[in-house]
Amino acid sequence: MATSPTSDQLLVIIDPVARQTDGESVRIAKDVLSAGAAAKLCLPEGPEEFARALRRRGSRRPVVVGDDRALVRAVTLLHQERELAGCALSVVPVGDSALAESLGVPGGTVAAARAVLDGAERRLDLLVDDSDGVVLGALGIPPAPVRPAAAEPVPVAAGRPWYRSLVRTLATRPVRLSAVPSPGATRLRVEVDGETVVDLDQPVQAVSVTPGPDGVASVEVxxxxxGAEATPLLASGRTVTVTGEAFRYRADAAVTGPVRRRTWRVAEGAWGLTLPADA
Known part of the structure; x- marks a missing residue:
């Protein structure tokens, strides 16, 4: 559900990396935002000043001008302060913006700034782990990008309500794997809502978890x-636990680990992001 922003006063937090890498885009963002609203500019020099500015925002709507790491940093800070539910974030991407764009934020500086001014707040799901970390877009084990499989995925245990089959048309050719575990394979137990999807006796090539919509996470193992093509196992649920050999994982733009156990739960509608009104 989308709602109109609650304040026309903006706190524009310009990430230092954005200022260093693309000063022209930063200038354009400042000009558009300042022309359309009462904007207070903040130029933090590091993470501590970034966090301090966000905490002292008062009634102003925070606008992050920066890359995906800056967006995740802002959401994480608000989550840890337990203020995420009452604060709608806006972002003008400068730098790596794959995550922001996947969430619906326009990629162009002018279009993104105008969405801040004229857009609407949309509530989004995220994943929260047992160390109080958050995942906005996607979680991957191992951290390296995973090539898509051409085989049609099948549900693990048909008939159970928390499994859903997905029909996908993929243009890539099947990935053929040998019977000997590759260097990237590991042994993990993956549980969704307490049910085991894959256990330690089955080497795992990759695991991906994506939050939402509708308060559930989509899991692909x-x-x-x-001696056959890889066939992904699909599940969906509100809680995902991975246990086994020490593993690293990519959560949005950051790599974490190694850990031996981690649990993620879906927080439905946990945060608000300003997106174009027609998104």
Missing amino acids: RPLSV
Whole structure:
């Protein structure tokens, strides 16, 4: 559900990395925002000043001018302060913006700034882990990008309400895996809502978890096949636990680990992002 922003006063926090890498885009963002609203500019020199500015925002709507890491940093800070539910964030991407764009933020500086001024707040799901970290877009184990499989995914245990089959048309050719575990394979137990999707006796090539919509996470487990094409196992649920060999994972723009166990739960509608009104 989208709602109109609650304040026309903006706190524009310009990430130092954005100022260093693309000063022209930063200038354009400042000009558009200042022309359309009462904007207070903040130029933090590091993470501590970034956090301090966000905490002292008062009634102003925070606008992050920066890359995906700056957006995740802002959401994480608000989550840890337990203020995320009452604060709608806006972002004007400068730098790596794959995450922001996947959430619906326009990629162009002018279009993104205008969305801040004329857009609407949309409530989005996220994942919260047992160390109080958050995931806005996607979680991947291992951290390296995973090539899509051409085989049609099938549900693990048909008939159970928390499994859903997905029909996908993929243009890439099937990825053929050998019977011997590759260097990237590991042994993990993946549980969704307490049900085991794959256990430690099955080498795993990759695991991906994506939050929402509707308060559930979509889970795809790619086991290492023996003499056949890899067929992903799909599940969905509100809680995902991964246990086993020490593993690293990519959560949005950051790599974390190694850890031996981690649990993520879906926080439905946990945060608000200003997006174009027609998004």
